[in-house]
Amino acid sequence: MDKKKFCVLMKYCFLKGKNTVEAKTFLGAEFPNTALAKSAINDCYAKFRRGEMSTEDGERSGRPKEVVTDENI
Template structure:
């Protein structure tokens, strides 16, 4: 799965009211070896809370290379 697809899954979790830790655990249930780091997910959540829900196509702060 690529980063955009993970970003969309995490955005979905955010919109459902799931917190960042629960979102990480949920995604890891299905994509154990390729999930973004907890730090990345928390940053995405912070972006979502600021109203940034547009995918820009670049992730300058990825904590886990793929």
């Protein structure tokens, strides 16, 4: 399962009032074959506490993607 789907599940846990330890226990019980790092849970919870309830990845600063064409190579 990808990180976006886990973030949706973590949002569910957050809205239910579970803390990060309870969320990790819940996700570990429901999805035993996929390991989710505690830091990923903490990051999502920190975002939710700030009021950012979107589960989409935000824009990132940095170098833009370049199109690979024969002229660039």
